[in-house]
Amino acid sequence: MKPFKIFHTITGYFFGGPIGGLLGFYSEDIVNNLKTEYVREDSGAYLLLLGGSLIKTPGANKALKTEFLQDYFLAIFGEEKGRIKMKFLQKVLNEKYDFASIANDAGREYDSKSKLQILHFLFRMASCEQPFMREDLRKISIIANNLGVHIADYNILKKRFVADLEPDHAQLYRILQLNGGEEFHIITKQYRKLVLLYHPDRLPNLSEREAKIARVHFEEIKSAYDMLKKIYKQ
Numbered sequence: 001m002k003p004f005k006i007f008h009t010i011t012g013y014f015f016g017g018p019i020g021g022l023l024g025f026y027s028e029d030i031v032n033n034l035k036t037e038y039v040r041e042d043s044g045a046y047l048l049l050l051g052g053s054l055i056k057t058p059g060a061n062k063a064l065k066t067e068f069l070q071d072y073f074l075a076i077f078g079e080e081k082g083r084i085k086m087k088f089l090q091k092v093l094n095e096k097y098d099f100a101s102i103a104n105d106a107g108r109e110y111d112s113k114s115k116l117q118i119l120h121f122l123f124r125m126a127s128c129e130q131p132f133m134r135e136d137l138r139k140i141s142i143i144a145n146n147l148g149v150h151i152a153d154y155n156i157l158k159k160r161f162v163a164d165l166e167p168d169h170a171q172l173y174r175i176l177q178l179n180g181g182e183e184f185h186i187i188t189k190q191y192r193k194l195v196l197l198y199h200p201d202r203l204p205n206l207s208e209r210e211a212k213i214a215r216v217h218f219e220e221i222k223s224a225y226d227m228l229k230k231i232y233k234q
Contacts, residue, residue, distance in 0.1 A: 053099035103146035152217040175224040
């Protein structure tokens with residue numbers, strides 16, 4: 001092990017316990033790979049920690065999710081490196097840590113493409129259980145927010161994996177940027193305001209990708225309003 005990596009492993013453990021040590025062990029890889037197009041080698045610690053939070057979801061099929069994590073690591077990192085990284089899993093599962101803070105740390109380290117790669121991994125891991133657990137979706141939503149992933153990018157991924165999962169009422173209000181419980185005329189007023197801001201026809205000169213994101217975000221807003229409208233009519 002290189003002296004630089006030893007130093008960060010020791011300081012990481014000192015300041016953050018075993019979890020800090022795990023992140024410290026990978027810190028040199030993080031520094032060396034920040035500007036690469038696809039972050040893979042240095043993402044192992046974050047994938048273990050964030051994936052571990054899904055394994056620990058109450059009622060989760062721990063064996064199934066652990067098997068997915070192991071298969072993923074072996075496929076991505078190779079047999080030798082994959083098994084070395086997986087040795088940390090039991091320590092991760094036995095430790096108490098704030099997965100939102102871990103995601104926040106990852107958000108400071110990685111570019112937008114690498115953040116989406118992490119998020120894609122988590123959605124795939126959660127979707128190995130059917131039906132998709134609402135608590136997993138809640139955790140992934142928190143992780144996405146702390147990573148700094150744009151809500152439209154998050155919604156594109158969510159729609160791919162959990163299109164059949166009805167959002168809870170609180171989520172509908174959040175999409176419309178409301179606190180929840182507002183009278184329906186206030187909801188309608190807010191919806192019209194968001195339509196003026198986010199309707200794709202009102203956003204000229206967008207790239208193809210930006211236009212796609214704008215359409216998905218607008219559809220999410222419209223869908224949330226339509227669902228709340230239906231609820232209030234009942």
